[in-house]
Amino acid sequence: MKVAWAGSRHAVEVADRMACLVASDPVFRKDTRTMLSRKELFKDTLKKAAHAWKRTVELHLTEEEANLLRLYIDQPGYVDLHWVMFVPAIKGQGTEEQQKKWLTMAYKFQIIGTYAQTELGHGSNVQGLETTATFDPSTDEFIMHSPTLTSSKWWPGGLGKTSTHAVVYARLITEGKDYGIHGFIMQLRSLDDHSPLPGITIGDIGGKFGSGAYNSMDNGVMRLDHVRIPRDQMLMRLAQVTREGKYVHSDVPKQLLYGTMVYVRQTIVADASRALSRAVCIAVRYGAIRKQFGSKAGGPETQVLNYKTQQSRLFPFLASAYAFRFVGQWLKWLYTDVTQKLESKDFSTLPEAHACTAGLKSVTTSATADAIEECQKLCGGHGYLNSSGLPELFAVNLPACTYEGDNVVLLLQVARFLMKTVSQVASGKQPVGTTAYMGNIQHLMQCKSVVNTVEDWLNPAAIKEVFEARALRMAVNCAQNISKAPSQEEGFSELSPDLVEAAVAHVQLIIVTKFIEKLQEDILGHGVKEQLQKLCGIYALHLIHNERLGKLYAQVRPNAVALVDAFDYTDHYLGSALGRYDGDVYSALYKEAWKDPLNETVVPDGYQEHLRPLLKQQLKLSRL
Numbered sequence: 001m002k003v004a005w006a007g008s009r010h011a012v013e014v015a016d017r018m019a020c021l022v023a024s025d026p027v028f029r030k031d032t033r034t035m036l037s038r039k040e041l042f043k044d045t046l047k048k049a050a051h052a053w054k055r056t057v058e059l060h061l062t063e064e065e066a067n068l069l070r071l072y073i074d075q076p077g078y079v080d081l082h083w084v085m086f087v088p089a090i091k092g093q094g095t096e097e098q099q100k101k102w103l104t105m106a107y108k109f110q111i112i113g114t115y116a117q118t119e120l121g122h123g124s125n126v127q128g129l130e131t132t133a134t135f136d137p138s139t140d141e142f143i144m145h146s147p148t149l150t151s152s153k154w155w156p157g158g159l160g161k162t163s164t165h166a167v168v169y170a171r172l173i174t175e176g177k178d179y180g181i182h183g184f185i186m187q188l189r190s191l192d193d194h195s196p197l198p199g200i201t202i203g204d205i206g207g208k209f210g211s212g213a214y215n216s217m218d219n220g221v222m223r224l225d226h227v228r229i230p231r232d233q234m235l236m237r238l239a240q241v242t243r244e245g246k247y248v249h250s251d252v253p254k255q256l257l258y259g260t261m262v263y264v265r266q267t268i269v270a271d272a273s274r275a276l277s278r279a280v281c282i283a284v285r286y287g288a289i290r291k292q293f294g295s296k297a298g299g300p301e302t303q304v305l306n307y308k309t310q311q312s313r314l315f316p317f318l319a320s321a322y323a324f325r326f327v328g329q330w331l332k333w334l335y336t337d338v339t340q341k342l343e344s345k346d347f348s349t350l351p352e353a354h355a356c357t358a359g360l361k362s363v364t365t366s367a368t369a370d371a372i373e374e375c376q377k378l379c380g381g382h383g384y385l386n387s388s389g390l391p392e393l394f395a396v397n398l399p400a401c402t403y404e405g406d407n408v409v410l411l412l413q414v415a416r417f418l419m420k421t422v423s424q425v426a427s428g429k430q431p432v433g434t435t436a437y438m439g440n441i442q443h444l445m446q447c448k449s450v451v452n453t454v455e456d457w458l459n460p461a462a463i464k465e466v467f468e469a470r471a472l473r474m475a476v477n478c479a480q481n482i483s484k485a486p487s488q489e490e491g492f493s494e495l496s497p498d499l500v501e502a503a504v505a506h507v508q509l510i511i512v513t514k515f516i517e518k519l520q521e522d523i524l525g526h527g528v529k530e531q532l533q534k535l536c537g538i539y540a541l542h543l544i545h546n547e548r549l550g551k552l553y554a555q556v557r558p559n560a561v562a563l564v565d566a567f568d569y570t571d572h573y574l575g576s577a578l579g580r581y582d583g584d585v586y587s588a589l590y591k592e593a594w595k596d597p598l599n600e601t602v603v604p605d606g607y608q609e610h611l612r613p614l615l616k617q618q619l620k621l622s623r624l
C-alpha cells in the first residue's frame, strides 16, 4: 500500500530517506514551535531554511530530494514562495534571456524572490489591480508606483522581511494607454545590508490565525513610490514594450499570465491530500488506542474506533485522503502534458487544465479543512491540545481555501467552463477530456440507476454513471435556467449558488473517475487492490447517500491502522502525541505538557503582582 500511495518504489525510498534526514537533525526540531513568540518563530524559520540549503548543497541533493526535504521540515517560509512561485513565474513568463539571467541567481539563492500580485484592495479580481508600471522612453525605464492605499501589495509570502526580489504584477502603461496586468521583476532590498531600496516601503502584515502555524511566514505589505526599473525587467514572453515604447503582443494567449497560478493550484491538490492524510492518521491511530465505556457485562472498554458513529465520520476522510492522492498524481500528469503542448504552441488544452486545477484545488482544500476540524472532534478533548498536532495542521491548511484563488471564485470559473461546454454540445461539438461524458447527453439525461444492493454500488461502471448523470443534469439545468434570464451575465449571477454546486459535482466526478482508473492499473501486493476498491466505494458513496455504507466500514475497520501506516509518516513529520506510531499516547501527552513555558516555574509570573493581592484582600474581607 505504501507503493500505491507514493506512486512507485523509488518514491517510497526517496521519501523515507528525506523524512529520516529531517527527523534525525536537531535543527529541524518542531515540538515546541507553538510555544515560540512570533519573532522567535520567524528566526527559527530562517535558521531551518539556511540549514536545509546547507544540507542540500553538502549532500548534492537532487531537485526531487530537496523538495522532499523542504516538505518534511514542515514549516511554511519564504523558500516556498521562492521555489513554488517566483522561479515558475520567471520560467513561464520570462524570455530565454531573462530566464538565464534571473534563474541562474535564483537557483543559487543569490537572490530570494516572491510573487507579489495581491493588493490590499484586490485579490480575486486580478484585472482590478491598481499598481502601475509606466514606461518612460526618455530613460528606457518603467516607473513602478502604488497610486493609492488600496494598491499596496498585501499578502505575498516572504515579502515582509526576507525577499530581495519579487515578480510584481502591475498595469502596464505606455504611450498613454493602459494595457492591463503584466509581470515585472523588481529588486526590493539591498544585497549588501538588506535595507529596502529607495522609494520602497515594506513590512510584515501581522500575526495570523493560530499559534505557530502560518506565523512562520512573513507575509508582507509593500508600497512603491515612483521606483524605476530597466525596461528589460518586464517579463516579456507574453508581450513586449519596444525601446520606443510600442506595445507588442506575442502569439501566445494572454491567459498564460495566469500560468503560475495553474502550476501552484496543481501542487496544492497534492498538499491537501497530504494534510488530510496526516489528520486521518492521527485520528485513526488514536482511535485504536483510546478506549471509552465497557460492555454491560463488565468486559474491557471499547476502542473508540470500533464505534459505528466514529467509523461513519472518519472512514470517508480516510477514503478521501486516498482519492485526493490519486487525483493529485493524475493532475500532475495533466499539467506536464499541457506544458509540453504549450511548448509546441498547442494551446487547445489550456481551458481544461485551468478548469481542472481550479476545481480540484477548491474541492480538495475545502474538504481537507473541514476534515481536519472534524478529526479534532474525533479525538475528543486531547485533539484540542497543540500537542495533538491538529490545531496547527488546521491553521496551516485553512488558508489554502483562500490563497491561490478563493474556492468559490475558482468554482465559478469551472462553472463557466461547463456552461461553455454544454452550449458546444448543444451545437453538435463532441467534448473531450474530462468533459467527454457530456457527449453522452441523450442517455445520461434520462437513464435510471439499476443499483439495488451494496454490491451493485461497488460496480465501478454503475458508480461512474451515477456521477456522470448527476454532474450533467446539474450543468444542463443551470444552462437552461441561465438561458431564461434577461442576459447571460444576469443569469450567471442569479444562478451562481447552483453553478457552484454543479461545478462541485463535476469535480467529484473527476475524482471518482481517477480513483476507478487507478484500480485498473497493475497494483502490487496481496489484498491492496481489494482495500482500495472498498475505499473507492466509500469515497463515491458517502458523497451521494449515507445508507448502506456500514457494511463497507466494517470491512475497512480491521485494516484501518495499516491503511494510515501506509502514508509512511515519521513521528517527527506527523508532530502529534496522539498519532504516534508506537501508540504510547498518554506518556507522550504527559511529557509534552511539561514543555509549556507556563510550567517553567511552579508559581506563575504575575502571582505577586495580581494573584496574591487579590487572595489576601478576599481573605481580609472574609475575616471582617
Ligand SMILES: CCCCCCCCCCCCCCCCCCCC(=O)SCCNC(=O)CCNC(=O)[C@H](O)C(C)(C)COP(=O)(O)OP(=O)(O)OC[C@H]1O[C@@H](n2cnc3c(N)ncnc32)[C@H](O)[C@@H]1OP(=O)(O)O
Residues within 6 Å of the ligand: 070, 071, 072, 074, 075, 076, 080, 081, 084, 115, 117, 118, 123, 124, 125, 126, 127, 157, 255, 256, 258, 259, 261, 262, 264, 267, 271, 350, 351, 354, 396, 402, 403, 404, 405, 406, 409, 413, 416
Ligand atoms: C506545516 C507546514 C507545511 C509546510 C510544508 C512546506 C512544503 C512545501 C510545499 C509548498 C506549498 C505550496 C505553498 C503555496 C503557497 C501559496 C501561497 C499563495 C500565493 C497566492 O495566493 S498568489 C495570488 C493568487 N491569486 C489568485 O489566485 C487570484 C484569483 N483570480 C484569478 O485567477 C482571476 O482573476 C480569475 C478569477 C480567474 C478571473 O480572471 P479574469 O481575467 O478577470 O476574468 P475571466 O473570468 O473573464 O477570465 C478570462 C479568461 O481567462 C481564462 N482563465 C482564467 N484564469 C486562467 C488560468 N489560470 N489559466 C488559463 N485560463 C484562465 C478564463 O477561463 C477566461 O477564458 P474564456 O475563454 O472564458 O474567456
Ligand SMILES: Cc1cc2nc3c(=O)[nH]c(=O)nc-3n(C[C@H](O)[C@H](O)[C@H](O)COP(=O)(O)OP(=O)(O)OC[C@H]3O[C@@H](n4cnc5c(N)ncnc54)[C@H](O)[C@@H]3O)c2cc1C
Residues within 6 Å of the ligand: 081, 115, 116, 117, 118, 121, 122, 123, 124, 125, 154, 155, 156, 157, 214, 219, 399, 402, 403, 404, 405, 406, 407, 408, 409, 412
Ligand atoms: C496565507 C495566505 C498567503 C497568501 N500568499 C500570497 C502570495 O504569496 N502572493 C499573493 O499575491 N497573494 C497571496 N495571498 C492572497 C490570496 O491570493 C488572496 O487572498 C486570494 O486570492 C483571495 O482574494 P481576496 O483576499 O481578495 O478575497 P476576496 O475576493 O475579497 O473574497 C472575499 C469573499 O468574496 C467572495 N467573492 C469574491 N469575488 C466573488 C465573485 N466574483 N463571486 C462570488 N463571490 C465572490 C469570496 O468567495 C469570499 O467569500 C495569500 C493569502 C493568504 C491567506
